[in-house]
Amino acid sequence: MANETMTVNRLPALTWNWLKMNAARLEANAPAVGAAPSFVQTAQLARSSAAQDWAMETGMGTDVDRFLANSPAEYLTLGENEVMDAPAVITYTYQPGTPAGDRLYLEAKAGSTMQVAVILRNEIAGEGLAALQIKIKAEAGAVVNLSMVQVLDNGFTCLSDIGTTCADGASFELTKLELGSGKLYAGAAADLIGKGSNFTARIGYLGQGEQRLDMNYVARHRGKKTTCEMDSTGVLAGKAFKLFRGSIDLLPGGSGAKGQEQENVLLLGDGVVNQTIPLILCGEEDVEGNHGATIGRLDEKMLFYLASRGIPEEAARSLLARARIEAVVDLLPEALAEEAHKFMEAHTDEL
Template identity: 35%
Template structure:
């Protein structure tokens, strides 16, 4: 299927070639998924769901594809007022030789809270490449909170699609932490609908793109409710001949009085052959709001380089240290030993005990 994905809600000049991306892919099987859940988390597998109508970051074409395949929907819910301290862990293990996908749903009822770790990895290596996708749908009810941590640990000739959409009601609090650490082609999309008054959304993302890999990101936070807040923070490292595009849009619609949105991106360019495109956008249909956006792109400060070189550290080592430091910054916010150790196994970072 030929799809238009990661389409910006408000296009810019066509000649810049950043408004959208295209993808040709099919889904032939269900991905291997396992999970360990706290007792208070309710689980069911279903074939149809009302949450399939939620808008997601990749867009309509991808949703049509994944909904046409009769995939099992893994649905997790937390009952009203139940606050869960234990972590729900969901592991996806993709096969390099297959084209597979999975669907996850979270339904968090009023006053409930949950923390989730979603880990994506490959089970084998292959030269032909494969395709994997996960679509995550969220309904966050009044005064509920949800923290999703997604870790992508893939290397080699593999295309991965990570799609998410949510509806957030009054006074809800939704946090997303992402680490994107590999894959030949990665397409990452988020669409957040802040329907409820005083609902909040925060996403913190770290990425490392190297070799000839490509990372394509599209995040949208749409404000409907009064006093809604969103914060998009992205930090990443590009090396070798890597390509990355980041589209970040905060859309404050008419009626979202006293809403506030902020988005920032910091990109560290290690090599001269990398390609970076950053498009931070704020759309505003209401007067009484606050918004800020920006991107910092470049190499390390000359004074910092001089300081570290004067202590016997080579320039190559300095850039490697700074690249790992950006990953470690998010690792310390995960708070789960197994997940952090898996990340360090891939990146060569310090052990969990050394934090």
């Protein structure tokens, strides 16, 4: 296994180097095996060949392409105008010790509606590397709904990378919940090439103990009248560190584009480190971009109210913090929501 140094989660436009927010650097052993994923899928979603060009920008960047170049890959396709009425559930179960990496390629043909739900987990405790890259092609008028939950133990380092291209009228809808792993590097990039294409992201995260979360989400508006909406909700406790980059790139030629990005962070305690970079890049005149961040602590009046109803302060803190995460859990398919609830029951006592 070769040790590799990677630069990931690079901002589309760099800020001051002394802020140390432009990108993340990490060292990891190249994956030697895959996670042997298990599938629960409908007959509509068929395995296909790799005989096409899958080059596209991802949230984490090209170093991850190289890092996972020899990892096992699955190619899944949904035919034209087919509509899935239930998600295909894919579970990646990682083991401690040997680094494991996987690639997943999803192709939604014109007019189709694809639903895929992904779980990243482990059964045996220990230290390990879990890496997954997902690339998605949404043809004209297609809708791809991807839901993900990550519930790895604290001993794992997780790399979770997504890239997509959207043709005319296509839509990529992402719901993603990050609950575990001691070190998380995650990113998603949507290339809105076609007229009227759309990217919607609902992201939730929980950082506690000494967890480190580094995330990068980018919407690139190339086509006319494209839209994006990125909403993230997180809770940080203990000595957790989090860096979230949310970029709306309004490129030349994308007239009529509209982008919205918002983050809401709840801080529990004085030991947490929170860094947020909402970024809008504008290369076109007839566009609209909005971004913002709300960062705060628990409402003392609410804590007092709950105390007056007989709920101890520690229990009230945990209740209010979990309510933030539950708002994202409610958007997940049943199988993923069960994994999230199981993890939170076992790991949120200290909030």
